[in-house]
Every structure is written in structure tokens, then in C-alpha cells.
Amino acid sequence: MPPTLKKSDFHYDLPPELIAQAPLPERSASRLLVVPPAPAAFDDRGVRDLPALLQPGDLLVFNDTRVIPARLFGRKATGGRVEILIERLLGSHEAKAQLGVSKSPRPGTRVVLDAGGEFEVLGREGEFYLLRLLGEEPLEKLLLRAGRLPLPPYIQREAGADDAERYQTVYAKQVGAVAAPTAGLHFDEALLDALRARGVEFGHITLHVGAGTFQPVRAETVEEHRMHSEWLNVGAELVEQVRRTRARGGRVVAVGTTVVRALESAVRDGELQPFAGETRIFIFPGYRIRSIDALITNFHLPESTLLMLVSAFAGRERILAAYRHAVAQRYRFFSYGDAMLLFPGRES
Template structure:
């Protein structure tokens, strides 16, 4: 498959730069893969499209204020985006601007960080402070990282609320699992009242989620690694649900990647580690039956994933290119009907 098969034209005015208020009032496009029908609804209508035979799987990762600004020894400004800890005490991998050479220091407020290694814009830093002081540093001086295509004038305090799911628990993401941004506590309560089973996994979203596919031939694209956890109890609950014929609805592409990476012959294995699974047509889904997700960038790995779910061998539609596919039809409909796109935009339910 070629990268050029995953493109569409999006008017700039369709990019959402802030979420709708109140949360959960976004549009929801119901995409029926069997009938190929499209239905315009709102996200708060979701309970009407699920039953007690459904399981909703959420990604409970939590975005942290990973952008830091400091200076080097010559007082030259330095910008960092923390990606993930190395596993060693006080060590972090980061990308940034004006990062000094190895063994040089960066100063962020009253905290010093030494450059342990460096390759291009990526570096490993050792922060000279306790874990408690580091948490305070992020809390007081860290900035919420938002996607490069979003231009927001929201305050940091506002962003920390807007760019976080209501059920976020486990800190580690530099980007929100955006399908989850539409859910409110009230909506989740209504789903539970209907008998919908709710389960949670964790995948810490990295900056790689924003990277376009690098190679024209998708087989040559190097997928980014992301850390995840699928607990024993969650795997057991989901396996039982699957065996009982329940529909597994994945909330977001991040959740989907975990479930598919951990599944073989329709059975999940509890795991914790990293995944670089890259899903694109004609991938056959092994565990996920339906997907709630936002509208994604042209030429992205996320667009490849949704295209796979809505095409053969998962449906009767053979994928030739995005524009002629069912998802292409859905995206054209969304553009014509003023849906909002990308991280702060509207959602679709591919069933």
C-alpha cells in the first residue's frame, strides 16, 4: 500500500482550535460499515447506539505539562519537550530547541539538568533534584503540549482541563487520547445505566502520533513506540466479554493499538511494555469490533488505521484509495456538513 492512497483535501477552516463547550456537545457521525449509511448525531446521543451487549474500552492515560523553558550556561533560551523517563532515577528523554552539547547544563528555574547524551534534537537529561521537586517543577512551570496544527490562545490552566479526559489516571502522555475528550462523567453514568461494560487500558501517547507516514511504501515506514499496560483483570474481563458475544468498542486509535497488539486468535494476553504496531489496509482486526475516534490528518498512521477497519477483510469494501473508500465518503460528508476536524474536533462511531 502507498502513502499517496491516504490523502484528502481539508479546508483550513475545518480544523478545530478549541473544543466545544460544554464537553460532549460535539457532533458524532455514525458510520455503518455493513449498510454504508451515514447518520448525523451528537456525542451525547451515544447511549442510543449501544446496548448491554457492548463493552467500551477507554485509555486512562493522563497528559502531563511536558513543555519546559530554560536557559543554558550562556543564558541562551532552551526549549524542551519531555517524552518519557528512561527508567533510571531522574533521567528523561526529550526533544527540543537549542539543547547544548553532552555534559553541559540547562537551568529551568531553580533546577539544573545535565545533558547525558544527544542525537540531533533528541537528548537524555539528568535532572539534579528529587522526584518531589521535579513534580513541582512540572506543575508550576510546565506547559501542556498541544498538536502543532492547533493555534490556541487558552491559558495554561484552561488547557490542562480541556486537553485531558475526565477519566485520566496514569500520568505519561504528551498528547491526549482525543476520542476520550468527548466523554463526561454524566455520559459515562448513562452508558453504565444501560448496562454497557466499561474497561480501561493505558497507552502513553507520544509525539510520534503526530508524525506523518515517512515512506511512500507503508511497509517501509518505521512506526513509533509507545508504552502501554493491559492488566490481567482487564484482559480477563475483555476475554470473557468477547467469548460471550459482546461487541468490543474501542475508544480511540490508542486503545485499538493496545488491544490488537495484545490479541491473538481473538484472545488477549495481559502485557506491559512498548508497541509499534502499525495498522493499515488490508489488516484483519483480531479483537476490536467498533471504534469511536476523531477525524484524522491526511497521510497519517491514524487515517490508515480507520481505513483498515472500514475495508476488506473487515468489510466487503476493498480499499483502493481513501477518496473512494467508505471512510473517504464519510470524511467528504463531514466536510460538507461543517464537522470540526482533528484533536479538538468532532467524532465518528465506526460500527
């Protein structure tokens, strides 16, 4: 049996000033820390070096989810203020949401929005509320009209006009995320063109990132943590692209941890299969990731499930050493920060 992992096993010290509060002027100008298997040295590069670091025939897999402006503000019919964070759209007029309220509303409570429109609270599922938008206007249209972009909690400012573009990948297509798949934020059209010219192929999955991605691990023992649920789609076309890539000796390179979650959730009997539905997969050291050969990812919060996932792939000690290097070299951290290129570790 592997030793029991504690949340504290994934702690590292991060100076607050290294948390990126805004994107760089150009998407692909970020730094890239290349982390090969030990004992090879870390390599300080740039995201624009990716065409040289990848090979013709490699397959980059992107998450094409599109972030919705999911924050709304209003008041209960009885007068109390309410902040709404839509977690997931459930058809044209219903949604699952987090509510910032002084007192939990009961089923039947009405919430009147500052920008016009009214919700009815249908009930509660754990930390989420089920809401129904009253009237004819579809919820997606309301969000585009009145919603605000929900920046991560560690970005200590309100979303501005530039965030509407920059907190969205250039290939975003499928509407439904409340947080961006941030590894993809580094790719601009010039970089994509350079990768195509190199002979790198592109594939896409969809995983709608939920607000649960920012939830802290509350259990002291890692195995006791209950993972949040997210919806994904791994299509037959992507499965065939992966098959062809492996057959010709190419590498499958995930752009972001959401891609890893989606692909690992779609593995059945050791083979990648088309799959659409919910996943609660929790990947931490002891789990063997088989669906990818390399991973492009941003830096993740201390003691987070995402740090545990990358540790499962590259090795916990190797990842923590890489993070110490990144802190010493003043890399920028988290959603608007720099990136890493990880390869499988050799830890058991």
C-alpha cells in the same frame, strides 16, 4: 500480494477553518458521524446518542493515561535558548525529550530552566535526547510546578487555563502522556452515567501517547514508515472483561486509536493476553484488526498513521468517503473536534 500503498492514498482536502481550535463548552455536545459498513448510509448523530447506539452488555474500553504539562523553557549554560518537550519520564529524575535548539547540545551540556532547575544532557537516541534533572526535586513535581501543556501543533494558540482540564479525559489516572487520547475527551460524567444505565460496561488500558503521534509520514511508500514507540499496559482484569463480553455476545468498543494499538499489541497467538511494555505496531490496510468490534474516534490528519489505522478497520474507500461527507457537513476536525463511530468494513 496486496498493492503497494502510497502516502498519497490517504490524502483528503480539509478547509483550515474546520480544524477545531478550542473545545466546545460541553464535552458531550460534539457531533458523531456513524459509519456502518457499505452500502448503508452515513448517519449524522451526536455523542449524546451513544447510549442508544450501544447495547447492554457492550464493553467500552478507555485509555486512562494522564497528560503531563510537558513543555519547559530555558537556556543552555552557554546562552542559547532551549524549548524542551518531555516525551517520556524515565524514573524520578530522567526523561526522554525533544529539544528545540539552534545547535544540537553535546553530552554534558547543562540547560538552566526559566522556572528554576537544571538539566544535564546525557546523550541522544535518534530525534530524542536523554536528560537528567539535577537536584532533589523529582521531575514530575517540576512539571506540575513549571511545565506547560503541549497542545497539538495544529492548534494555533498557546494553552490556556481551560486547557488544563479540557485537554484531559475525566477518567485520566496514569501519569505519562504528552498528548491526550482525544476520543475520550467527549465523555463527561453525565454521559458515563447514561451509558452505565444502559447496561454498557467499562474497561481500561493505559497507553502513554507520545509526541511521535504528530510526526508526519515521511516515506512515500507506507510500508517503509518507521513507527514511533509508546508504552502500554493491558492488564489481566481487562483481558477477562473482554473474554466475558465476547462469551455473552457483547461487543468490544474501543474509545480511540490508542486503545486499538494497545489491544492489538497484546494479542498473542490470536488471543488477547496481559501485556506491559513497548509497542511499535503499525496498523494500515492489509492488517486485520481482530481485538475490537467498533471504534469511537476523532477525525485524523491527512496522510497520518492514525488515518491509516482507521482505514484498516473500516476500509480506506469507506473512510475517505466518510471524511468527504464530514467536510461537506462542516464537522469539526482533530483533537478538539467531533467524533465518529466506526464499524468494520467489508473491503478486502
